[in-house]
Amino acid sequence: MTPEHILDPDERVNCQALGGVLALIGDKWTIMIVGELSDGPVRFNELKRRIGGITQRMLTLALRRLEQEGLVSRTVLPTVPPGVDYELTEYGKTLIEPLTALGDWAGKHHARRRNEEWHAARSEE
Numbered sequence: 001m002t003p004e005h006i007l008d009p010d011e012r013v014n015c016q017a018l019g020g021v022l023a024l025i026g027d028k029w030t031i032m033i034v035g036e037l038s039d040g041p042v043r044f045n046e047l048k049r050r051i052g053g054i055t056q057r058m059l060t061l062a063l064r065r066l067e068q069e070g071l072v073s074r075t076v077l078p079t080v081p082p083g084v085d086y087e088l089t090e091y092g093k094t095l096i097e098p099l100t101a102l103g104d105w106a107g108k109h110h111a112r113r114r115n116e117e118w119h120a121a122r123s124e125e
Contacts, residue, residue: 024069029054029062031099034088037072038096041087071095 025031032051036042042050048059063086066072071092077083088095 024065025095025099027062029058030066031103033059033062033066034071034092034095034099035103037086037088037092041075041085044084044086047086066092 025034029051032054033047036047036050044059044063047063048054048056051059054062063072063074067074070089072086073089075085075087077085
C-alpha cells in the first residue's frame, strides 16, 4: 500500500463512525421504517401493514433499537385499546436526506447491476 492510500486520523475516525451508522441503519427493515416514518407519526399496525413482510417481533425489535438510539419516539395514545404512535425524532429526521440520496443511487444503479449479472450468467452458459 502506498502512502497516499493510508487514511489520516480524521479520515479513519470518519470511516469508523460511518461503520457504526451502517451497523445501526444498514438492514432493510430499519431503512424501510425510517422511510415510512419520514412523513410523520404512524401507528404500529399501520407501520407493519405498510412495510409488509416484516414480523411483529422484528418490527418491535427494530423500533425498540431505534428508540434506544434516539432516532424514533414512541407515544402511547389514551384510547381503548391503547394505540401507539411512532415517529422520527429531530435527530431521526436527519437520516431522511442521506437515505433518500442513497435510495436514489441504488435505484439508478440497480438496473445496471442486474444487467451485469444477467450478462455474467449468460457468459457462463
